[in-house]
Every structure is written in structure tokens, then in C-alpha cells.
Amino acid sequence: SQKIEQNSEALNIQEGKTATLTCNYTNYSPAYLQWYRQDPGRGPVFLLLIRENEKEKRKERLKVTFDTTLKQSLFHITASQPADSATYLCALDRYNQGGKLIFGQGTELSVKP
Amino acid sequence: NAGVTQTPKFQVLKTGQSMTLQCAQDMNHNSMYWYRQDPGMGLRLIYYSASEGTTDKGEVPNGYNVSRLNKREFSLRLESAAPSQTSVYFCASSEDRGYSTDTQYFGPGTRLTVL
Numbered sequence: 001s002q003k004i005e006q007n008s009e010a011l012n013i014q015e016g017k018t019a020t021l022t023c024n025y026t027n028y029s030p031a032y033l034q035w036y037r038q039d040p041g042r043g044p045v046f047l048l049l050i051r052e053n054e055k056e057k058r059k060e061r062l063k064v065t066f067d068t069t070l071k072q073s074l075f076h077i078t079a080s081q082p083a084d085s086a087t088y089l090c091a092l093d094r095y096n097q098g099g100k101l102i103f104g105q106g107t108e109l110s111v112k113p
Numbered sequence: 114n115a116g117v118t119q120t121p122k123f124q125v126l127k128t129g130q131s132m133t134l135q136c137a138q139d140m141n142h143n144s145m146y147w148y149r150q151d152p153g154m155g156l157r158l159i160y161y162s163a164s165e166g167t168t169d170k171g172e173v174p175n176g177y178n179v180s181r182l183n184k185r186e187f188s189l190r191l192e193s194a195a196p197s198q199t200s201v202y203f204c205a206s207s208e209d210r211g212y213s214t215d216t217q218y219f220g221p222g223t224r225l226t227v228l
Contacts, residue, residue, distance in 0.1 A: 004155075034216060043117070043203050043219030044156070089155065100171070101217065103148075105155035 003027060006090060006104040013080060014112055021075040021107045023090035028102075030092035033066055033073050038087045038106065047088075048075075080111045114139050117220035119204050125226045126194045134189040134223050136204030144209035145187035146171075146217065147179060149200040156203065162187055163209065194227045201225070 003026045013019050023033070032051050036044035050057040050066045050073070057064045063076040077084050087108045091101040120135045138145065143164050148156040148171075158171030162181040176198060178190045187206075191198060202223045207215040 008153075041222075043205070043221050044217075045219070046216040049216060091156075100146075100158060100161060103156040105153055 004090065004092060004102055004104040006088075007107040008105065010108040010110060012110045012112065015081060017080055019077040019080045019084065019109055019111070021088050021090075021109065023073040023075070023104055025071050025092060028071075028092060029068075032093040033064075034091045034093065034101065035062075035064055035073075035075050036089040036091060038089060040087075044089055077109075080109075082111045082113050085109055085111050116140065117204055117206055117218050119202075119220035119223050121223060122221065123224045125228065126191075127228050128195060130194050131190070131192050132194065133191075134202055134204075134225075135186070136188065136220060137186045138204075138206040138218070139185065140206060140208070140218065141184070142206035142208050142218070143184070144207045144215070145181065146205040146207075147177070147187065147189045148203045148205065149173065149198075150203060150222075151200050159189065159202075194225075196227045199225060199227045 005024045007022055034049045035047045037047050038044040048057055048059055048064045050064045052068055061078045065074045087106040089106045090104045117138045146161040147159040150156050157173050159173055159177050160171055160179040162168045165184045168179050180188045204220040205217040207217045209215050
């Protein structure tokens with residue numbers, strides 16, 4: 001069956017370091033991959049989208065990579081700040097199924113001052 | 114713009130009771146979605162609507178019904194609530210211009226407890 005997995009354990013890092021979150025998938029060939037941020041008690045907020053033919057995408061301190069051979073996406077936050085503390089969700093899009101997404105369970109990131 | 118709004122924010126039901134969760138968006142989006150989020154499970158799609166007047170089942174539709182009242186509003190109904198439906202429910206919308214790249218905009222969620 002199709003499966004998406006993110007780091008199940010919370011990631012704790014020091015302010016100023018780079019945070020790297022992982023999204024792995026199996027039995028699936030996504031056309032696009034999206035990353036969302038979710039703060040406690042709130043709905044997810046879109047951050048970045050990367051297409052299958054793109055290796056890397058950047059937005060300010062955020063960088064996403066997409067390796068269709070490894071079936072993996074990495075999400076990096078450089079120069080992390082306590083305000084980056086949140087849960088980060090990856091979501092895979094399906095071919096020919098409109099906007100229906102499959103979400104991973106999310107990774108909680110905590111950035112300590 | 115308010116974006117995506119949901120009511121109520123919190124709700125406690127007894128087993129067997131019914132209720133409707135309301136969702137509205139003011140972004141003129143074509144597609145709307147209902148998800149549930151449970152600890153360790155991620156977001157799971159319950160139902161979605163690609164356009165006004167159309168709805169389709171997602172991954173976990175059992176025990177739910179939906180209505181796309183107009184382009185703005187998409188409601189989720191629990192006819193006979195069960196404890197297994199205790200969850201946080203999110204409504205989302207996307208422009209959906211026919212591509213698969215549309216990002217989704219989420220509401221603040223409804224926290225539902227079924228006793």
C-alpha cells in the first residue's frame with residue numbers, strides 16, 4: 001500500500017543551526033510534493049511546492065529537495081530560530097486526481113535559544 | 114479576506130447525536146476538502162468537492178455526509194456520532210485550475226469530542 005513517512009520523533013536543535021526534516025514514500029509516484037507548517041491549535045499553512053522534475057527549491061531560509069530515485073524529500077531550515085518551532089507536514093500529490101493530497105504524519109521541530 | 118472559516122471551534126457530543134460542521138471560504142476557490150487529524154495519523158481526507166454541486170469520497174468517508182451548498186460553503190455532517198469520530202476536523206480549499214499543483218488553504222479546525 002502507499003505509504004508516507006516522516007521522522008516520528010521530535011527534532012530538537014539549537015538556534016542558528018540547520019534543521020533537516022525527512023519525508024519518505026513507498027509504492028507511489030508523486031507528481032508534486034508540498035510542505036506545510038502547522039502550529040499548535042491551528043490549521044496547516046503552505047510553505048513550498050516542488051515538482052518531480054525539480055531537484056531543489058528555495059524560499060528565503062527554506063530549501064526542499066526531491067529525489068524520485070530514493071523516493072525521498074528533505075526539508076531544510078537554515079539559521080533556525082525559535083519561531084521556526086512547529087510541526088512540519090509533507091504531502092504528496094497524485095497524478096490525474098486534482099488536488100487530492102496524501103499527508104505524512106508530520107515532524108515536530110523545536111528550536112532552542 | 115477571512116480565508117477559510119469553520120464553525121464551531123469546539124464541540125462535545127454524546128454517542129448517537131448528530132451535528133453539522135460548517136465551512137466557508139471567500140477566495141472564490143473551486144475545490145473544497147474535509148480532513149480529520151488524529152495523533153500520529155496525519156491528515157486524512159474524508160470528502161472533497163471539485164466544484165459546486167459535486168462531491169466525492171476520500172480515504173475515510175464512513176459515518177459522514179457532505180453538502181456543497183454553493184461555491185463558498187461545504188458542510189460536513191455526522192448523522193450518528195461515535196467515539197471513533199473524536200478528532201480535529203479541518204476544512205480546506207484550493208483554486209484548482211485543473212492542475213495538480215494547487216496548494217491548499219486550511220481553516221482553523223473544529224475540535225470534536227464524542228463521549
